[in-house]
Amino acid sequence: MKQLMTLFLVMCGISLMAQDYFPKNDGVKAESHNYQAFTNATLHISPTETIKNATLLIRDGKVINSGKKVSIPENTTVTDLDGKHIYPSFVDIYSNFGVKKPKRAESSNSPQYDASREGYYWNDHIRPEQNAIEGYAFDAKTASDIREAGFGVVNTHIADGIIRGTGSLIALSPSGTDASRILSDRSAQYLSTSKSITSRQSYPGSLMGAMALIRQVSYDAEWYAKGLSKTKDRSLEAYNNNKSLVQIIEAGSKLNDLRLDKVGNDINTQYVIVGGGDEYEAIQDIKATNATFIIPINFPDAFDMEDPIMANTVTLGDLRQWNQKPSNPAVLSKNDVPFAFTLHDLKKPSEFMPNLLKAIEYGLDETAALAALTTVPARILGKSEEIGSLKNGSYANFLITSGAIFDKETTVYENWVLGNKHEIVSMNTKDIRGDYELKIAGATYDLNISGELSKLKSTVKTDAQTLGSKIAMTDDWMSLTFSSVDTTKQDFVRLSSKITNIENLNGSVILPNGKETTFNAKKSASKDDKKSEDKKDVKSDSDVKIFPVTYPNKAYGFTEKPKQQTILFKNATVWTNEDDGILKNTDVLVKDGKIAQIGKNLSARNATEIDATGKHITAGVIDEHSHIAASAVNESGQNSSAEVTLEDVVNSDDINIYRNLAGGVTTIQILHGSANPIGGRSAIIKPRWGESAQNLIFAEAPKTIKFALGENVKQSNWGSYALTRFPQTRMGVEQVYTDYFTRAKAYDALKKSGQPYRRDMELETLVEIMNNERFITCHSYVQSEINMLMAVADAFDFKINTFTHILEGYKVADKMKAHGVGASTFSDWWAYKYEVNDAIPYNAAILHNQGIVTAINSDDAEMSRRLNQEAAKTMKYGGVSEEEAWKMVTLNPAKLLHIDDRVGSIKVGKDADMVLWNDHPMSIYAKAEKTLIEGTVYFDLDRDLQAREAIKQEKNELTTMMLQAKNKGLKTQPIVKKEDKLFHCDTI
Template sequence: MIKKLLLLSLFLYSFTTTAQEYFPKNDGVKTTNSNYTAFTNAKIFITPTQIIDKGTLLIKEGKVVAAGASVSIPKNAVLIDLSGKSIYPSFIDIFSDFGISKPEALPRSNQPQYDSNRQGFYWNDHIRPEQNAIDFFKYDDKTAHSLRKAGFGVVNTHLQDGIIRGTGALIGLTANTSQASQIIDNRSAQYFSTKKSVQSRQSYPGSLMGTMALLRQVYYDAKWYASGHSKVKDRTLDAYNNNTSLVQIMDAGSKMNVLRFNHIGNETHMNFVFVGGGDEYERINDIKATNAPLIIPLNFPDAFDVEDPFLSHAADISDLRAWNQKPSNPKVLADNNITFAFTLKGINAPKDMMPQLLKAIEYGLDKTKALEALTTHPAQILGKSNLIGALKNGAYANFLITSGDIFDKETILYQNWVQGEKYEITSMSTKDIRGNYKFKLNGNSYDLTITGKVDQLKSKVKSNNTDLGSKITFKDDWLNLTFSSLDSTNQNYVRLVSKVLNTNTLNGKAILPNGSETTFSAKKEPKEEPTTASKKNAKEKDAVKVFPITFPNEAYGFKKLPQQETILFKNATVWTNESEGVLQQTDVLIKDGKIAKIGNNLSANNAKIIDATGKYITSGIIDEHSHIATSSVNEGGQNSSAEVTIEDVIDAEDVDIYRNLAGGVTSIQVLHGSANPIGGRSAIIKLKWGETADQLIYNDSPKFIKFALGENVKQSNWQSFNRFPQTRMGVEQLYIDYFTRAQEYETLKKSGKPYRKDTEMEVLVEILNKECFITCHSYVQSEINMLMKVAEKFNFNINTFTHILEGYKVADKMKAHGVGGSTFSDWWAYKYEVNDAIPYNAAIMHNAGVTVAINSDDAEMSRRLNQEAAKSVKYGNISEEEAWKFVTLNPAKLLHIDHRVGSIKVGKDADIVLWSDHPLSIYAKAEKTIIEGVTYFDIERDVQLRKEMKKEKNELINMMLQAKNKGLKTVPIKKKDNETFHCDSVEEHTH
C-alpha cells in the first residue's frame, strides 16, 4: 500500500511540474509557493561592469525582480544572508550539442554518390536548414549537472551535422521543471560549418572550395525559390529563407576560414558570427576588419614532451609557438575591442574550462573581459540580453553564489541558480581550512600547508626542512591527517584527528607511532597582505614570456612586414627579355613598386644602393602551373566544378611560398587539379610572403579555369565506375553537352524571362564569350586535337595546354589554333599516357611558333625552374635568352599579365631577382627576390633567420621542459607533414 501511494505521489509531482500554467488542475487543492527570495549583503555583479558591493538580489518565479544597494524587500520574502559572498550571472555557451545525440554515420562506400537521396528537399544532402535542434532534443541530466557545476546556466545547442545545420535551441539547465520551461528559444540561431553531413555519402562537395561554392549557390537558389518560380516545393529552401532572420553562426575553426567565409557572408548577405580556432591573434587586424563577433574555444595546446633531443628536433616551430602564444588570444581580442564569447568546444569536460580560462587571465586577459565573454557577450550575440547574461530586472534568475572572486583559484562555487531553481555545488556550511599552519609535537616543530579544492584537499607537512609524506581527509567537519614520522628508519606514521570548529585553529588528538596519544593545536598563519612593491615584483616574476608573432607566424616569417623601397642596383648584367637583350654593367632603378629607369650611371635621391657588380638581374620567374599556396586543389565530387575557385582557398602561409621566393619565383598560377573534365577556376598570385590571401591575388586578375583530359578524368587509375565519363569519347561529349547547356542558359538569361542563377553556367558562358580562359591538362595528341575542335565548334580558343607532352606531334595545329603550351622540361613515362614524351618537346613547339612555358606542377621543382629552363638549351639547342623566356615572359603572356611582369622594362612591376651567377646555372642563387619594390627574400636575412629560429626553438623547448618539471601535462611530439598537392590530389573533406 505504501509503495502504491509513493508511486501515485511521484506521478502527481511529475504531472504538476510539467503542466502549463493554463492547464486545468484536477489533482485537488494545491498551492504554489510564489514568495520572493531576497539575497542580501552580497557583492553583486549585475553585469561585469555594474557591481554593487553590499547589495540585495530579489527574485520571484524564476525571474529577477530587482538588484541594487537599496532594494525594497516584500514582507513575505525568504531572506538569505550572503555576507562576505559574491553573486555572478551564470555562464552561457552558445555553441553546444547538449541533449542532442550525434547522428550515426553511414558506413563508407567505394562507390561515390552523386545525387541526393531525399525527396522534397534540396539537391544536396549536406544542406540541412530544415533541421531544428528542438526536434532532436532530449534533456541530459548528467551533462546538465556537470555544466552547472562548471558555472553554466544556459546553453545554445544544435545538431552538429551538415554544412548548413539548421536551427539551434536555447536551453536553460533546469532539472526540476518541464521541457517547456527549459526551452528559452526553440529557434535561437542558424548554424553553418565546413563539414559535410555524416548522414549522406553524396560526394559533392569534396573540398573546402566546393563548400564555399555550394553556399553561394544555395543563396541564389533560395532567392529564386522565394520569387515563386519553382515548380515544386522544396522544404530545404523554405527553411533556409525562414531562417535568414536568425543569428547566423559559422563554425569556421581557424582564422583563415574566418576571413574566407567572411567573404561568403558578404556575398550572400549573411552577417556571420564565427566560431574561431584560437589563432585569431596571428592576423588580428584582418579579423577585426570583418566586424564579426567571435565564439572562441579555450582548448589551449599542451606542452610537448621534448626530453628526447632527437624527437624534439622534429617539432615544428609553429607548433611550439602555438603552445606559447595561444593562451594570449583572448587578451589580444579584448585589447582590440572585438566582441567574443567563450565556448566549451574542444574541451574534454566542462570542469576543464576554468583552468584554461585562468591561464588566459595569467596571460593578461582582463577579468572583466573574461566575465563578459561568459555572460553578457553570448547573450548579446544571440539578441537575448533582456533575458540572460545579466541580473537585470525581468531577466531569468540565473546566478552563481561564490565565496569571492570567481576567477581566483581558491574561490568556492556554492550554488548555481537556474531560472530560480537552486542547485547546490558545495555546501555553504563547508569550512575552508586551506592555508598554512604551524604546530608542535614532542618538541618537534611542523609546518602544515593545506591546498586544493575545498572538497578535494591536498596536504604537505614539513619539519626541519624535510618533506614528510602526508594524506588528508576532511568530511563533516572532521579532519584526519596522516604523515610520516621523523624517524626515517621505520615506516611509522603520526595521525592527527580534529573536529574543526573554526577555520583558524585545528585542535585535536595526535596518535604517535608508538601508539601513545597527545593533543595538538595548529594555528593558521594570517595571510600577509602584499605591499605595492611586492605585488609589482611578483607580477614581474610571474609574467609569462609570450614570443612575438611573425608574418606569417611560422618559420621564416617577418617580425614586421617589409615595406616598399626605392632601390638602385649598380653595374649588373641585366637580362631584359626585351629587344635590348642582355645589358652589361647596367643600373636598374625601382621606385614606387615599378621599374623606373634602366641605364648607366643612374642616381636617385634617398635610394638604397646595391652594388650588383658581377651579378645578374632578371625579371621574376613565373610558374604557369602550380599547386602550392592552397588549402584545396580538387573538387571532384561532380564531373564539372566550374563554380569553384582556388581564390577562395589560397593559403598565404604555405612555406613553399618562401621556398619559391628563394628560387627566384615571383608569380604563379595556382591551378585546380585534374579530377574532372571541367575543373575549377585558378588563382594568379604574387608570392608576397607574410601578406594575407587577398593581398596575394593579382588586381584585376585575368580569369582562368582548369580543364582536363586523359586518364585522370575518365578515372582510369581508381575504382570509380559511377561517374560519367569513363572513356575519352565520353569526355568529348561532356564538353559538348555543357557548352550547349551554357548557350541555352545565356539565351534564357538574355530573354528577360525569370531564370535561376547558376554559378557553374555563369563561368561556362564567360568561356564562350572569351572572358574566361582555359588551361587544359593534356597528354595524348588525339585528345588535344579533339578539344581544339570542340572549342572552334563553339567559336572560342583554348588558351593553354599544360603538360602537353605530345605537343611536338601537333605543334603545327596548336600554332594554327592559337594555343600556347606549358610543359615539363624532361618528364616522361610516369604513367601510361606519358610514354611518348620526349625532352625535345618544348623546343619543337617553340620552333613551330607556339608560345612555350616550362612549368613545375610540383612544390619542389618550382624552386629550380631556372635550371628546368636551361634543359631546353641542351635538348633542342634553344638560345639562352629564349630558354629564359620559357619561365618568365612566355608564362606571363599565357597568363595575360605580360603588360605587368615577365621582363625588365620601364613601367612594369618591379618583380625582379638579383642572382649571384648566370641565371641558368646550377650554381646561381637568388640573393634577393623583390615584388613591387618589396624585398620578400634576402639570402643574408635567411642566414640570420636560421640562427634566430634555432635560438627561439631551443628556448621554447626549455620552457616546455620546465612545464613538465612543474607537473604540467605534456603530449608526444607529432611530426608536421605539410601535404603537397598535385593534379590528382584529393582531399579528405568528409566528416
C-alpha cells in the same frame, strides 16, 4: 480470485501506460512562488555595473529588484551573503548539449553522388530544416558539470552538416521540466564547412567545395523565395525561414575566419564566427571583418622536449602557439573585436576556468572576460533583456562566490538557474587551504592544503622527503591520510578533525601501530602573509613572456611587414626579355612599385643604392602550374566543379611561398587538380610573404580555370571503389564537355532573353569561357585527347588557352599552332605513369620551334623553387638559346596568363617584380640575393642567414620554457612528427 487477478492486471496496465506515455517531471514537483532575497552582497548587475552591500530579490525565476534599498516583502526567504559576491551565470552559445548525435551512414563499396532524400535540397549536407529542439533531451549529468563551470544557459544545436538548421536556447535549471528550461526553440541558424555524417554523398569533397555550396544555396533560396521553382524544396523553405535568425558558422582557424567572412559578404550575410584561437596572428584582418566571434580557449599543452632528436622536429610555429595562444582573448579585446567564450573544443567543462584564468594572466581584462561570458553572448542572440545580466526582469541566473570571480582563491558556492539552486560547495564550508606546521607525537611535518574547496589536495613533507597523502572534507570534518616515513612499509597515519578554527587545526590521530593520539596543525603566518601579498599583486603583461607575432607567424616571418622602396641597382647584367636583350653594366631604378628607369650612370634622390657589379637582374620567375599555397587542390565530388575557386583556399602561411621567393618566383598560378574533366577556377597570386591570403591575389589578373584529360579524370588509378562516376572512358570525357557546354549555351541564352533564371555558378563560369572572359589551362598528355578538346572548343566557338603537361605536344604542334593554344610543359619528366610513356625531353624545344608560346612549369613544391634550372634544360635538350630558354619561366608564362603587360620582362612601366642573382640565372650555382614584388623586397639572402640564427635562438628559449613547465608538474603533450602534405594534380 479471477476478478482480483483481472483488477490487478488492469492496474498494472494503467501503471505501465503512465510510465510510458505520460509526461515526466525530472525535477522537484513542489514549486515555490515565494520571494527570495540575497542581502549584503557585492552585486555585479553586469560587467560594468557593481553595487556593494546590495540586495537581489527574485521570484518565479526572475529578478524582481536589486540595489542598496530594496523593499523585502513579507514571507521572503532571506539569505545573508555578507562578504560574498553575486554574478550573472555564464552563457555558451555554441553547444550541442542534450542533442542526440546523428547516426553515421553505413559504409559502401562505391561512392554516392546523388542525394538520398526526396523533397529536400539536392545535396544531403544542406539541412536547414533540422531543429535542435526536436531531438533535445535534458542531460542532468552534463548539465551539472556545465553549471559547475559557471554556466547557466547554453545555445545548443545539431553539430552535423554544412547548413545545420536552428539551435535552441536552454536554461540548465537543476529542477523543472524540459519545457520550462526552453528559453527559445529557434535561437540561431548554424553552419560549418563539414559534411553530415548521415550521408555518404561525395560532394563537396573539399573546403572550397563547401564554400561554393554555401553560396549556391543562397542563390537557390533567392530563386525559390520568388516562387519560381516548379518543385517543393523543404530545405530551401527552411533556409529562407531561418534567414532572419543569427547565423553562426564554425570556422576553426584564422584563415577560415577570413574565408568564411568573405563568403558571407558575397551573399550579404554577416556571420558570427566560431574561431580557432589563433586570431591574434592576423588581428588587423580579423578586425576588418567587423564580425563578432565565438572563441574557444583550448590552449595547447607544452611539448615534452626531453628527447633532443624529437624536439628538433617541432616547428617554430607550433612552439609559438603554446606560448602565444593564451594571449588570443587579450589581443581581441585590446583591438575592440567583440567576442564570446565557449566550452567548445574542451574535453570537459572543468578545464574552462583554469584556461580562462590563464588568459587573464596573459593580459585579458577581467571586465572584458566577464562580458564575453554574459552580455556579449546575450547580445549576439538578441536576448539582452533576459540573460547575461541581473537587471530587473531578467532570468534569475546567477553565481554566488566567495570573492571576485576571477581570483584564483575564489570559490563558486552556488549556481542559480531560473531561480533554482545548484550547490557546488556549501557556503558553510571552512576554507582550510594554506600552509601548516603539523605536529604529531613529537614529529613535525610541513602540510600544504590547496586545490578547490570541493576537491582539496594535500602535500605532507618532512625535511628529507614528500609523503604520499590524501585529504577529504565533509561538512566541517576533515580527514587526512599520509604514508609513514618508512616507505618500505605500507603504513599510514590517519588524522581526523572537526574544523572550528581554520588557523589552528586539532584532532585525533591513529598511528601505523594502531595507537591513538592527537595532532596540532598551526597555519604558517609567514607563508600565509606571502600568499596574501601574492593575491594583491595582480600580474601584468610583463610578468609573462609572450614572444612577438611575426608575419606570417612562423619561421622566417617578418617582425614588420616589408614596405615598398625606392632602389637603384648599379652595374648589373640585365636580362630584359625585350628587344634590348641582355644589357651589361646597366642600372635599374625601382620606384613606386614600378621599373622607373633602365640605363647607365643613373642617379636618384632618396634611393637605396645596391652595387650589382658581377650580378644579374631578371624579371621574376612565373610558375604557370603550381599547387602550393593552397589548403585544398581537388574538388572531386562530381565530374564538373567550375563553381569552386582556388581563391577561396589560398594558404598565406605555406612555407613554400618563402621557398619560392628564395628561388626567384614572383607570380604563381595555383591550379585546381585533375580529378575531374572540368575543374575549379584558378588563383593567380604574387607570393607576398607575410600578407593575408586576399593580399596575395594578383590584382586585375584575367580569369582562368583548370580542365583535365586522361587517366585521372576517368579514375583509372582510383581502384575498384571508383567505378561509378561518369566518365569512365576517354569517350566519356568528351561527352562531359559537350553536355556541359550545351547546357551553358542554353543557360546563357535564357539569361540574355530577360526571362527569370536561377543563378548557377557552375554554368556562369562555363559561359565566361564561351564569351572569352575566362581562359582554360588543360591538364593533358595523349595526342588524341588534345585534338578532341580543341575540336570541342571549335564547336562551341572558343579557344583553349594553354595545354599544361602536354607531353605529347610535339606530335600535334602544328594543330596546336593552328588553334592558337600555348603550352606549359615539364623540362624532362617522363614514365611516371602509362600515358606518359611517349614523353621526350625535346618536347619544349619542338613546341617552341613551331612558334607556340611555351613555358616550363613545376606542378611540384620542390621543383617550383628551382625553375631557373629547369629552364636551362631546354638549352641541352633542343638547343634553345639562353634568352629564349629564360623566357620559358618568365615572359612566356606571363603571356599564357595574359599578364605580360605587367610582368615577365624588365621594361619601364612594368611592375618591379624582379630578382637580383649572384650568378648567371640558369647556373646551378646561382642564388637569388633579393626577390622584389612591386618594389618590395620579400626575400633577402642576408636577412635569411640572420633569420636562421634567430630561429635557433628562439626555439632554444621556447624549449627551455617547456622543459621548465614539465619540471613544475604541468601537463605536456608528446611530440608527433608532422610530414608536410604537398599537393599535386591527383591529390584528393
